[in-house]
Amino acid sequence: MEVIITSEESIGDLVADDIAALLARKPDAVLGLATGSSPLRIYDALAARVAAGALSFSQARGFTLDEYVGLSSGHPCSYRTVIDADLVSRVDFADGAVRAPDGTAGDLAMEAGSYDRAIAEAGGVDLQILGIGTDGHIAFNEPGSSLASRTRVKTLTEQTRRDNARFFGGDVDAVPRHCLTQGLGTIMEARHIVLVATGKGKAEAVHHLVEGAVSALWPATILQHHPHVTVLVDEAAASRLQLAGYYRYAYANRSAVS
Template identity: 75%
Template sequence: MEVIITREDQIGELVAEEIAALIARKPNAVLGLATGSSPLRIYDAVAARVASGEFSLAHASAFTLDEYVGLPDGHPCGYRTVIEEDFVSRVDLPTEAVQGPDGGSSDLDGACASYEEAIRKAGGVDLQILGIGTDGHIAFNEPGSSFASRTRPKTLTAQTRRDNARFFDGNIDAVPVHCLTQGLGTIMEARHVVLVATGEGKAEAVKHLVEGAVSAFWPGTILQHHPHVTVFVDDAAASKLQLADYYRHTYAHRHLVTR
């Protein structure tokens, strides 16, 4: 796991460089897209680079991580709507090339199985963008999630619903109780995982993610077993890391290391 501590306003550009390098190697790359506030600077930076002609996503495809259950099509907080507005509409990635789990299906288990099959047929995710919740969840894999889990329905914790109420005009009662989410086993199959966390509120989760014991109580810690994870954090999110100075040192000398 590589930990990069930098200014919040630099994170988007650094991840955009990773995506540009991937597209240069593989124009038809498969991206894993996350919603929430953490990836917004990434999407801004990628959109600017696509607009300038630096690279194109015209031959790429993407999968969203999760979706609420029960929101009507086109709901402003539905993750398909959010990812369309925040990213897809701003780049040349074809709308039809973006897939997500169907939270409106009458057969949720079947929808999850179909989604997993779509990822498999696409050849798997090349680069997965992640945030992390204050309780350590990645995607909607709440504490206690199985490390072997696949895409499935989940019940959201009260903490996650409180955290997400800001997207529902502060009304926690409007936040759905259930969701469909990629499982931890699904996420671990992505070839490269890029996780972004900023702000003091994420410091405890980042401490466990990077330096804590691998435990289902902090689901994101499973990423310690992934062969290629890059964690981008600002100083506030890194404030509880015991080895922060070492991470800064290794990043300063990163250009000397060949992966």
């Protein structure tokens, strides 16, 4: 796991550099797309490069992490709507190249299995973007989630619903109680995972993610078992890291390693 402590402003371009390098060597790469506040600077940087003619997603495909159960695809808080607004409509993905789980499916278990199969049939995710919740969840894998879980229906914690109420006009009662989410086992199959966290509110979760014991109480800690994870955090999110000095030293000297 590589930990990069940098300014919030620079995170978007650093991740965009990785995605641009991936698309240069593999134009038909499969991207895992997160929603929420954490990846917005990444999407801004990618959109700017596409607008400048420096990058293209025309052959790429994408899969989102999760979706609320019961929200139509046109609902402003549906993650299908959000990812279209934040990224898909701003770059040049082909029509239908980005897929999201269907939280309105009549058989959610069947939809979950179909989603995992679709990712596998696409060749798997080459680069997965993640955020992290204040309680250590990734996607909507809440504390207590099986570390080997697959895409499935989950019940959201009250903490997650409170955290997400800002997207629903501050009304926690408007936040759905259930979601369809990629499982931790599904996420772990991505070849490269890039997790972004900013702000002091994420500091405890980042500490457990990087330096804590692997535990279902902090679901993101499963990433310690992944061979290629990059964690990008600002100073506030890094404030609980005990080895912050080493992470800075390692990053500053990584170019010296062949």
